[in-house]
Amino acid sequence: MNSDNTYHISLINRYLAGEASEKEISELSDWLLADPENKKLFAEHKKINDAVMQEMIESKVDLDAEWDIIQKKIVQHGGKSVAFVPEKKNPMRIIWRVAAGLVLLLTIGFLLKMIIFDQPEQKQIIASTGVIEATLPDGTSITLNKGSVLSYPEQFAGDLREVELKGEAHFSVKHNPAMPFIVSAGDLRVEVLGTKFYINTHAPGGKIQVILLEGSVATYYKDSPENKTILKPGEKAEFTPTTKKIETTTKYEKYFMVWKTRSMKFENERLDRVVYTISRAYNQKITLVNPAIGNCRLTVSFEGQTLESVLKVLGSTLELKVTKRGDEILVDGKACE
Secondary structure, eight states, rough: SSSSSHHHHHHHHHHTTTTHHHHHHHHHHHHHHOOHHHHHHHHHHHHHHHHHHHHHHHHHOHHHHHEEEEEEEEEEETEEEEEEHHHHOHHHHHHHHHHHHHHHHHHHHHHHHHIIIOOOOOOEEEESSEEEEOOOOOOEEEEEEEEEEEEEESSOOTOOEEEESSSEEEEEOOTTSSOOOOEEETEEEEESSSSSEEEEEEGGGGEEEEEEEEOOOOOOOOOTSOEEEEEOOEEEEEEEETTTTTEEEHHHOOOTTTTHHHHEEEEEHHHHHHHHHHHHHOOOOOSSSGGGGGOEEEEEEESSHHHHHHHHHHHHHHHHEEEEEETTEEEEEEOOO
């Protein structure tokens, strides 16, 4: 596709003239959806086209006068003047052709308006600085982890509720059997009626993880919806986009949603694992200056405390020195025997 608008202006004109193929109409639709400025350009050309069509309809053409002019035309042929008398056209036929073309144009315009201009406005929820909780138009509750983005329509229409996720989120979907809820994550689709589940589109290794907490979900790739993997509560599905593989298991990280709950309970756990979980809970980079202290073990629990409170507990329990350097927290101390 050409980078400038010349090609698309030509495509708009073909569409307005009723000459665009089904493929060209589909291509035009994609282009219009890609940028609001494209819609403005289309609207300008349609306005001009509508004005021309209106002028054609309102103009009064004297068909008899036109016929007299045609009869008087002479064509030079073989050095002789020969009167050229074309077949007289039926005025009603001309009118019907214009009317039929106008009906076709209005019909296509109405359909394209329904497809493009009447689509609900797309909105976004962006968790740029921290965890965000929100409610979608259908009553579905979501929690986005820091750095995540959810796109959704201003109002759900039709027979589907479809949203797009980039990042990490927890969903509590409002039950509606007549309108399934679908989360798009790249080529992956997660379809539910009413349930609670977790999705991470940025899982290690470029994978996508879905963990079902309650209810039932069907997972599949958009180009093969017939090959669905059904999850049960407590199961995790892991997707590898490059190979299109879907693997399920009941084993997964215990604190996969600690960023939402900030609830942690450690029993004789290694410090490096504790620090990793805390960093996940508060979206904070925490570094062990002396890696040897990672072998230290401790038993402790946290329930919704602030990060400062959690770090004070760690420092006093294992006699650690906690300092801050820019956006990073440094933890230092002596190795445990």
